[in-house]
Amino acid sequence: MKEYLKKYIKVIDDKLDKYLAIEDNPQRIIYEAMRYSVFAGGKRLRPVLMLLTCEMCGGDTDEVLPFACALEMIHTYSLIHDDLPAMDNDDLRRGKPTSHKQFGEATAILAGDALLNKAFEVVSAYSGNNPDRAMKAVNILAVSSGSEGMIGGQIVDMQSEGREITLDELRYLHLNKTGAIIRSACVIGAVMSGADSGAIKAVDEFSRNLGIAFQIQDDILDVTGTESELGKPIGSDAEEGKNTYVSLLGLQKSEELSEEYSKKAKQALNIFGEKANTLKELTDYLTDRRS
Amino acid sequence: MKEYLKKYIKVIDDKLDKYLAIEDNPQRIIYEAMRYSVFAGGKRLRPVLMLLTCEMCGGDTDEVLPFACALEMIHTYSLIHDDLPAMDNDDLRRGKPTSHKQFGEATAILAGDALLNKAFEVVSAYSGNNPDRAMKAVNILAVSSGSEGMIGGQIVDMQSEGREITLDELRYLHLNKTGAIIRSACVIGAVMSGADSGAIKAVDEFSRNLGIAFQIQDDILDVTGTESELGKPIGSDAEEGKNTYVSLLGLQKSEELSEEYSKKAKQALNIFGEKANTLKELTDYLTDRRS
Numbered sequence: 001m002k003e004y005l006k007k008y009i010k011v012i013d014d015k016l017d018k019y020l021a022i023e024d025n026p027q028r029i030i031y032e033a034m035r036y037s038v039f040a041g042g043k044r045l046r047p048v049l050m051l052l053t054c055e056m057c058g059g060d061t062d063e064v065l066p067f068a069c070a071l072e073m074i075h076t077y078s079l080i081h082d083d084l085p086a087m088d089n090d091d092l093r094r095g096k097p098t099s100h101k102q103f104g105e106a107t108a109i110l111a112g113d114a115l116l117n118k119a120f121e122v123v124s125a126y127s128g129n130n131p132d133r134a135m136k137a138v139n140i141l142a143v144s145s146g147s148e149g150m151i152g153g154q155i156v157d158m159q160s161e162g163r164e165i166t167l168d169e170l171r172y173l174h175l176n177k178t179g180a181i182i183r184s185a186c187v188i189g190a191v192m193s194g195a196d197s198g199a200i201k202a203v204d205e206f207s208r209n210l211g212i213a214f215q216i217q218d219d220i221l222d223v224t225g226t227e228s229e230l231g232k233p234i235g236s237d238a239e240e241g242k243n244t245y246v247s248l249l250g251l252q253k254s255e256e257l258s259e260e261y262s263k264k265a266k267q268a269l270n271i272f273g274e275k276a277n278t279l280k281e282l283t284d285y286l287t288d289r290r291s
Numbered sequence: 292m293k294e295y296l297k298k299y300i301k302v303i304d305d306k307l308d309k310y311l312a313i314e315d316n317p318q319r320i321i322y323e324a325m326r327y328s329v330f331a332g333g334k335r336l337r338p339v340l341m342l343l344t345c346e347m348c349g350g351d352t353d354e355v356l357p358f359a360c361a362l363e364m365i366h367t368y369s370l371i372h373d374d375l376p377a378m379d380n381d382d383l384r385r386g387k388p389t390s391h392k393q394f395g396e397a398t399a400i401l402a403g404d405a406l407l408n409k410a411f412e413v414v415s416a417y418s419g420n421n422p423d424r425a426m427k428a429v430n431i432l433a434v435s436s437g438s439e440g441m442i443g444g445q446i447v448d449m450q451s452e453g454r455e456i457t458l459d460e461l462r463y464l465h466l467n468k469t470g471a472i473i474r475s476a477c478v479i480g481a482v483m484s485g486a487d488s489g490a491i492k493a494v495d496e497f498s499r500n501l502g503i504a505f506q507i508q509d510d511i512l513d514v515t516g517t518e519s520e521l522g523k524p525i526g527s528d529a530e531e532g533k534n535t536y537v538s539l540l541g542l543q544k545s546e547e548l549s550e551e552y553s554k555k556a557k558q559a560l561n562i563f564g565e566k567a568n569t570l571k572e573l574t575d576y577l578t579d580r581r582s
Binding site for chain 1: 316395403416442449460463467
């Protein structure tokens with residue numbers, strides 16, 4: 001699977017490289033800061049999910065690629081802002097100094113802002129034959145990363161630090177914080193392919209369950225991983241008083257739950273028959289990962 | 292003029308009030324923080340400019356209103372992030388505690404992010420008959436607030452603090468930092484009205500000159516205004532070692548220059564005949580203002 005994904009990752013990275021070309025003008029430092037975080041070794045999970053969903057739905061990956069890159073920019077901006085001293089105050093991300101450690105806090109804030117902006121710049125440069133469809137996709141993107149999506153989840157996460165929350169609250173938090181843009185990755189892939197409402201619904205169901213399975217696995221890895229595998233200190237969730245699936249349910253129950261959501265995710269794709277094989281394999285790969 | 296503008300401001304505020312309705316869910320604090328800054332007494336200059344340009348070009352203000360509100364959200368997010376301790380570290384804005392003073396730094400960062408997101412949510416909810424035109428307007432919006440627009444100007448501004456810059460550098464800085472979204476206010480108003488390329492070019496020329504005149508006036512007021520008029524301490528630019536038109540040229544030369552740009556702005560609108568009267572009056576009003 002890792003080998004198979006490489007060709008998709010290359011397509012995404014080449015396009016990101018073009019979108020984020022350094023402009024030789026007085027503000028070039030902002031491009032350097034944007035690139036530093038975007039090319040810091042991310043797995044490109046969200047854009048890959050979008051491209052694979054597009055292929056499953058018979059769409060044109062060229063039309064979808066700007067949206068895939070935009071989603072990676074949005075993911076990256078959220079990490080830059082999350083790492084800030086006023087937020088999680090993290091010094092390392094994927095084994096490298098975080099943006100504010102490298103460029104200073106003010107530039108890190110602006111680099112995050114600029115990536116969020118650039119995401120919408122890139123998708124609104126659409127000039128294809130389906131502006132209605134593209135506008136809908138831009139809207140899905142914006143909603144999923146906003147106050148009823150990712151940012152909503154971040155706020156709830158912040159407010160729940162240091163106090164114990166229920167499993168329902170944890171699920172709500174992650175459905176938004178990490179789940180919303182995993183969902184929009186898949187749903188945009190389907191919408192831009194012209195998929196019908198039944199197919200879009202199935203993709204939504206798949207991605208909703210995948211998002212939770214993915215997050216549980218993240219929580220498990222914070223306990224069972226190694227620093228070299230993850231590129232950050234182990235046990236940081238517990239140290240920061242974060243609520244995780246592992247802190248609420250323990251390791252074994254978390255692993256069972258991850259398996260359960262992963263299974264539900266794959267089932268949702270059955271209507272696509274064999275075309276869903278790659279996404280199903282990716283689901284297994286993600287819930288078995290070590291980093 | 293102030294009286295005349297009130298009806299436009301009411302339309303904008305009513306729409307902003309709807310867009311930013313508080314959702315009664317676990318993240319409601321983010322809506323409170325977004326509203327706190329959006330309804331802190333801003334002049335609504337940018338959205339008013341967009342509506343007036345739209346009317347001058349014979350467009351439908353209902354189609355333009357979401358873009359006008361989006362621009363005000365983007366302006367507000369930029370102020371929230373600008374005020375942060377890592378940036379200008381301002382405690383007061385329009386006589387009220389800044390967002391991070393009121394809600395804490397983490398929530399202020401996210402409230403800014405959420406407003407930027409919401410701006411694109413609102414404009415991409417477009418469902419009218421000109422999706423191509425609307426997509427173009429979304430792109431103008433994104434470019435003007437991004438790394439080649441407002442954020443680019445903010446970076447250059449940050450880097451120039453504490454060292455003396457040339458008049459050309461100052462002009463470049465402000466063409467981007469404050470000028471870019473004043474320009475996009477007007478150009479989007481024209482584009483969404485279906486204006487032809489000659490009209491769009493004239494509007495662009497108008498708004499480019501207006502933006503500089505407006506900024507010079509801002510710099511003048513920081514020296515000649517009173518704290519009660521401005522809602523913030525007087526002389527803060529000089530104290531922070533900022534380069535301004537006044538610090539570079541002195542007060543009298545700055546006043547002359549403001550007048551010159553204001554004149555150029557109005558001249559650019561001559562092709563619109565009498566229809567341009569309101570925008571011309573607004574130009575005089577803005578370059579004569581006391582706050």
